[in-house]
Structure formats: C-alpha cells, structure tokens
Amino acid sequence: MADSGTADSRGGRGGFGRGFGRGGDRGRGRGRGRGRRGARKEDDKEWVPVTKLGRLVKENKIKTIEEIYLYSFPIKEYQIVDRLISTTLKDEVMKIMPVQKQTRAGQRTRFKAFVVIGDSNGHVGLGVKCSKEVATAIRGAIILAKLSVIPVRRGYWGSSLGEPHTVPCKVTGRCGSVIARLVPAPRGTGIVAAPTPKKLLQLAGITDCYTTSRGSTRTLGNFVKATFAAIGNTYGFLTPDLWKDSDEIKQSPYQEFSDILAKAPDKRKS
Amino acid sequence: MAASSTAVVELGFAEPPESPLIAENFPSKIGGRPAWLNPEHILLADQVRCEVCCKPMILLVQLYTPEDYPPEAFHRTIYVFCCKNGSCHKIAWQKSFKVFRSQLPKDNIYWAENESSLDNTTKKKPFAKQCIVCGLLGSKMCGKCNQVNYCSKEHQIEHWTSGQHKIHCNTISTTSIIEEHNNQCRKLVLFPEFEIVTEQEGRDQEEENEDGERDGDNNSSNSKALVPVGDEIYENTSVDVDKAFLKFQKRIEPHPEQILRYNRLEYESEKNPGPLWVSDIDKPTVQDINPCPHCGQERTMEFQILSTLLNYLEINHLQQSSLDWGTLLIYSCKNNCHIENMYYINEILWRQNFSDDGLKWKRDPK
Numbered sequence: 001m002a003d004s005g006t007a008d009s010r011g012g013r014g015g016f017g018r019g020f021g022r023g024g025d026r027g028r029g030r031g032r033g034r035g036r037r038g039a040r041k042e043d044d045k046e047w048v049p050v051t052k053l054g055r056l057v058k059e060n061k062i063k064t065i066e067e068i069y070l071y072s073f074p075i076k077e078y079q080i081v082d083r084l085i086s087t088t089l090k091d092e093v094m095k096i097m098p099v100q101k102q103t104r105a106g107q108r109t110r111f112k113a114f115v116v117i118g119d120s121n122g123h124v125g126l127g128v129k130c131s132k133e134v135a136t137a138i139r140g141a142i143i144l145a146k147l148s149v150i151p152v153r154r155g156y157w158g159s160s161l162g163e164p165h166t167v168p169c170k171v172t173g174r175c176g177s178v179i180a181r182l183v184p185a186p187r188g189t190g191i192v193a194a195p196t197p198k199k200l201l202q203l204a205g206i207t208d209c210y211t212t213s214r215g216s217t218r219t220l221g222n223f224v225k226a227t228f229a230a231i232g233n234t235y236g237f238l239t240p241d242l243w244k245d246s247d248e249i250k251q252s253p254y255q256e257f258s259d260i261l262a263k264a265p266d267k268r269k270s
Numbered sequence: 271m272a273a274s275s276t277a278v279v280e281l282g283f284a285e286p287p288e289s290p291l292i293a294e295n296f297p298s299k300i301g302g303r304p305a306w307l308n309p310e311h312i313l314l315a316d317q318v319r320c321e322v323c324c325k326p327m328i329l330l331v332q333l334y335t336p337e338d339y340p341p342e343a344f345h346r347t348i349y350v351f352c353c354k355n356g357s358c359h360k361i362a363w364q365k366s367f368k369v370f371r372s373q374l375p376k377d378n379i380y381w382a383e384n385e386s387s388l389d390n391t392t393k394k395k396p397f398a399k400q401c402i403v404c405g406l407l408g409s410k411m412c413g414k415c416n417q418v419n420y421c422s423k424e425h426q427i428e429h430w431t432s433g434q435h436k437i438h439c440n441t442i443s444t445t446s447i448i449e450e451h452n453n454q455c456r457k458l459v460l461f462p463e464f465e466i467v468t469e470q471e472g473r474d475q476e477e478e479n480e481d482g483e484r485d486g487d488n489n490s491s492n493s494k495a496l497v498p499v500g501d502e503i504y505e506n507t508s509v510d511v512d513k514a515f516l517k518f519q520k521r522i523e524p525h526p527e528q529i530l531r532y533n534r535l536e537y538e539s540e541k542n543p544g545p546l547w548v549s550d551i552d553k554p555t556v557q558d559i560n561p562c563p564h565c566g567q568e569r570t571m572e573f574q575i576l577s578t579l580l581n582y583l584e585i586n587h588l589q590q591s592s593l594d595w596g597t598l599l600i601y602s603c604k605n606n607c608h609i610e611n612m613y614y615i616n617e618i619l620w621r622q623n624f625s626d627d628g629l630k631w632k633r634d635p636k
Contacts, residue, residue, distance in 0.1 A: 048526040048578050050519070050548075051624055052594050055580065055587050074626055076515055144511065 047079045057083050065123070069151055078146040081125075085149070088119035091142055092199055095220050096134055113137035114224060117145040118203025125149035126200075126228045128221065152204045153234035157184045165207040169237055173229030176222035177215035180230045185210045196220060197227040204231055279471045279543055282333075282530030282573075284582050287465040294381065296334045296345065298468075300529075300582065301461030303405030304329045307347040307372045309380055309397040311613040314407045315421035320353035321365035326422050327351040328404060328460050331530070331575060337373075339537070342608040344376040348572070348600065350619065354461075357591040369600055369617040373608060402452060403429050403459055415440045425459070432458050461583050468532070472524060512627050518548045522576075529579040534572045539604065545574050548596040549625035559618055565607035569618055574599045577624075596623040 049055045054077045056062050065084040068075060075081060081089075094114040100107045111134045118124040127145030131137035155168025165187055172181040180197060185208040191198050193211040201209055217223045238246065284300055291297040293305040306312045315326040330352045337343040353359065353366040374380070401408040401421035408419025410426065418435065420426040429435045433455030438448055522528065533542050547553065561568045575598040585592050602617040609615065 046526070048581060050522070050577050052580075052587055052592070059587070061588055076512065076624060077519070147511075 047077075049077060049079070051076050053077075054080055065149070066151070075147055075149075078143045081146040081149050085119055085123060088121065089117055089123075089146075090119070090203065091115055091117040091145065092203065093138060093141075094196065094199065094224060096137070097220070099130065111137045112221075113141040114220065115141035115145045116200050116203055116224070117142065117149070118200075118205070120203055121205045122152045122154065123149050124152060124200065124204040124228070124231060126224060150228075150232050151235055152206065152231050153237075154206060155184065155239075157186045157208070162187075166209055167206060167234055168239055169234075171230045171233045171237060173226045173231070173233055174215075175225040175229060176219060178217055178219065178222040178226040179214045180223065180226040181212040182206075182227075182230050183210040183212065184208075194223075196223055200224060200227050200231070206231075278535065280532040280535060281469050281471050281525055281528040282466045282532065283469065283525075283527055284464040284529050284579070285467050287463065291463065291465060296347075298333045298466040300331055300464040300466060300579065301329060302463030303400070303456070303460065304332055304349055306398075306400075306405075307334075307345055307374055308613050312398050312400065312405075312407050313349075313370065313614055314409065315401070315425075317614070318351050318368055318406060320355070320358050322358035322361050323353065323355055325353070325355070325424055326404065326406060327353045327366070327368060330461065331466070331579075333466065333530075333532075333573070335532075335572070337606055340606055340608055342375045343373040343606040345374040345378070345381070346606065347372050348602065348617070349614075350575070350598075350600065352593075354459075354593065356585075356589065356593040359593060359595075360591050363595075363621050367598070367619045367621070369602070369619045370614040371602055371606075371617050372614050373606060401425055403433070403455055412439060428459055429455055464582060466530060469525070471531075512549065512625055514547050514550050515624065518546055521546055522578075527578065528576060529582070530573060530575055532573040534570060539570050542570070545571050545599050546597070548577075548622055551625050552596075552622040554599070554620045558620065559601050562603035562605075562607060564609050564612075564615065565603065565605055567603055567605045567607065569601040570604050572600050572602045594623075595621050597621075 047054075047058065049058050053062075053068070053073050053075065057080045062068065062084070065081065068080075068084075092115065094116055097112045097114070098109050099112050100109050102108075110130050110132055112128065112130040113134070115127045115129075115138065116124065117127070125145040125148045127141040127143065127148060129137050129140035129144055131140060153168055154164035155166060156164055157166050166184045167182045168184070170181065170183050172179060174180070182201075185192065187208055189208040189210070191201050191206065191209050191211075193201060193209065194213070194217065196217075197211060197213070201211075211227075213223070213226075215222070215226075282298070287297075287299070289295060291299045291302065291305055293307065293309055295305075296307070297305050299305065304312075318327050319325065320327050328351065329349060331348075331350045333348045335346050335348060337346050349370045349372070351368045351370070355366075358366040399408040399419045400406065402418050403425040404421060406421040408421055410420045410422070412418045412420070412426065412435070418429070418439075420429065429452075434451040437443075438451070531546060533545065536542050559569050577595055577597060580593065580595075583593070599620045599622065600617060601620065603615070607615070
C-alpha cells in the first residue's frame, strides 16, 4: 500500500516553491514565500472575484443589478450584490429559532436564523441558515439573503400619478400550507398585514398593500417564504401594458416554418 | 514537523518577479515564455497546437516541482499550455489544453550542481533556438535576414507586424529598441508574466460542520432550557443552494488571492487531500483519467489551478466567449516514470466549470 521503501514523505523535495523539511541538498531556486507587505492583513479587505460575473462587476463593467436580472445570470458571490446595491441595503433578523434533533446522548440544538434584506426601493432578499451558534447562523443567513435578492415590480391602484406605490395586480404565493395574497391598495393605506410580512413588504419598497393569508401562518418559515414568493411573482405576471413588448417575441420555429413543414417531404428541398 | 495525518495544501500566489525568471533559477511562473528545464530539447509548435483553431498555444503556468523518487526526477517541471482563444474552449476544451512533464536527474549536462563550481564547458552545450515570440522551438527562420527564429508562420507574421521586424530586418538597430518592439509583440501574443510564490494553507481554526449530522457531540449545558414552542420543532425549510460552491468559497476565504493549490505533498496517496471542487457537475470519472500510457501506473491529482488566475491574465471579459473556467485539475503519473529519449510526457488536465444554478426557492405548484 505505502511506498515505505522510499522517503516517507516528499519531505524536503516535494511540493514546489519553498516547501518544507530540511534544507541542503535540494535543487536550486526553490522559489520564495509571500512578500512581507503585510500580505496576511490585506487578505480580508480585498475581494478577489472567482466567477466571470464577479470579474465584470469588479471592473465596473456592470453598473446596475438590473443588467444581471435581464439575462438571468446566476449570482454566486454575495459581494456582487454588495457592490451593486450596498449603500441602501438594510437587513433585519426576523427570528432565531432553535431546532433540535434527538440523539442517543440527548438533544442536539442548532439555531435557525431568518434574515430579510432590502433597500426599500424594489429589491428584497430572504436568507435562512441553520448553525450551531447564533452569530454564525445570522452571518450565513445574511450572505444567503444577499444571494437571493430579487426585483419587485410596483404599480398603481388607480391613476398612474406620481411614483408607483403598490403591487401592480393581485399576486399570490404559497409555501407549505400557507398561501399569501397581496392586493393593490390606494395611496395612503399603508401595509395592512401581519407583522411578519409587513417587514418584508416595507423592505421591498411597497408602500400600500392589502394582504390575505391562509394556512398555518404560525410557521414563520413558510409564511415568510410564501410572501417572498408572492413578491417575486410581481415580475412574473404579464399585464396588458407589457403586451406591446411581447410582440417582439418571435413566433416559434414551428409556426414560422409551418408552410414549409406542411409541404410533402420530397418537395421541401428548395 | 512534516505533515503527517492532517492533509495540508500548498497554495500558490501570483506576484511580480523579484529575480529574473530564467531557466537557471528553476522558476515557477505564469505566462510569458517558458523557461525550459531541458534547454537542448524543447517543444515544437506542432506538439503544442490547439486542435480546434490549429494555432500554437501559449504557456499558462509552469511549475518547478522536484521529487525524491525516482532519481531522474531530481529536477522536474510541469508546463501547462492553453489556447488564448476562448471560443476554442467553448467548442472542445479538452483540445485547448496541453500539459507536459519534463524532468532531469541531479547530474545533468545543463545545470551545475552548485553555483560555485560553474564549469565553463557546461555553458557551451547546444541550447536550442527558441522562437523569438513565444519561446517554443524555433525551427523556421526569417528568410531575409536569417537571424530570427520562429516556431510557426503565425508568429512570423505577428513579429513582422507588431514586432516591427519589417523595420529591423537586415538593418542595424540598437538592441534596446529591438527588445522594446519584441516585448510589445510578446504582450499581444502571450499572457503577462508573474512569479508563483507559495505558502501553506493554515489549518482551519473552527471546524463548523453545519451540514454533517454527526452524533456524539452535544451541548448539554443550555440545550435543555431551549425547548421550542408551538409546532415549529420539526419544520424543515430547505433551500436549493449551490452547496459545493459555498463550501469552495468558504475554503478560499482565508486567502482569497490564491491561484493554485498543490495537493500532492506525500508519496502515500491516501494522505494527500482531494481536490477542492467548485460545483457538483463536471467531475471526472475513472474513464476520463487514463493511467499513464508508459508505465501503466495510475495518474493522481497533483495540483489545481483556480479561476482567480483569470484576474491576472488581462482578458477582456466582456467578450461573449472569453477564456473562463471553474478550476483546472492536473493529473500526472504517480511514479514520475522516466523514458529514455522522451523529454516531454503528456499528462491530463480536467476542467470543471461552475454550475449555472443560482439560489432557487422551491415554487409550489398552484
């Protein structure tokens, strides 16, 4: 199994660069270690992007997060969201929930953190993280919340006067047994909702909204995810004012070439 | 002191070179022209051609990795070549990378053992002529002046135009201007040059095992007091997260500038850590990593190149098909087999990409 006849470790010669082990009889020019420019301290500050999207954001080739949403690129690094909308993002810890698992030697407790993040101007994110310590769970949940930031479409209740203030249409979202429904409301109504979705809707930037919910809303996880899904559906709804843009969507190839397909196969080659 | 049971990884970082990266110093470097370990027998352009676009490839990374066993591998270098054209990688990435291993015994005719006993005769060994642009074997020559060597027609054309050879051909010009134009030409063709410096990865201070469901460890001190209320005990809200990527990010976090991870630090392969995956897709199977065709031994993972290297290569990322990867894993023969008269042995590179998943919330059907 082990090559015990030879050196038991690559010792002074293995690896590359400085390596480790004894000095002496090694090849020349074994390379050097890191410079002493305080390299260790600078590690924490600077973000070195790993994905292509990250590199583009770091070089400021992408200025707004909407450009990323337009092409549905997956956002894998939370620093991207930090860079693009960091100044206005506020996070809020909704709940820390201890969850337990039964083991032979008693119970193992972990903490589950729900964090909602938003800039009160059309972007929200929701993060859920479980961990042995509260602080770690909150930190992890904030990162996940940043990764899940989603755009919110706002509209008008009546006349389109001033800035949009409410959901554009009735939207609904569900998770588990909970169904959350958001209904447009006239200006000045405020958010008519339970405290949990109210925080979420405030951070989304929706000023007026009626809500209805059904199911076991005591399960906070499901309730908040249902509301989050409802908010996400605002951009998934094709309203009449978007009909004009959808005309640019071409016909499917089956329709476009239907006359060619209708011809007999031997007559097609023309 | 040496690593025994805890698997340690040696990290590589890119830094501007302190001393010139010439072959005598046995450098580990990124980009530039290769510093050949064996200066008499160097690679031809035909051996290093991208099989998609048929242009000669350029040096991506060169690592000096000496070994104890066999004795012919006292000096050992791994060269990784890649095609600069990103679209070739999109079509067939396996054809756009080539890895070569070259080794020399301790007593060789090219490099003296210690600096003090520099024999004059060693310097006069026939060092092969290098292409003035990229450093591969310069088998072709400029027809007019017969003084400049090229590896391929493409580089001859490049040197003629951007290297200003049409001005300098058959004329006497100052070497500094010629060098300046040569460097301009090389900048266009090759990757920017850096030295690779190393550091060991520090041990993880806190082993947070959030996903592991290990029994045994329980915080009995205050757990009894925290009995959850209501019907929330066994709720399980799961989220589709790219766990592999998050683990990768967490591992990189202490040293975010690392570009390279060297795993094979022990002769016993069980003690070496496995590769750090960046996603769950694209993992190589046993069929993908062929055993060494010369000695029949299996190939093990030696090191991996991370995507953070792309930050140093001055690529225009806005292009649709710019060079991109998740991580590149290099597999090489476990025994460093040495074949007589075969100076460069092909090894295997495996590319793993990031997955295309973002954060997905499970949408319940209405």
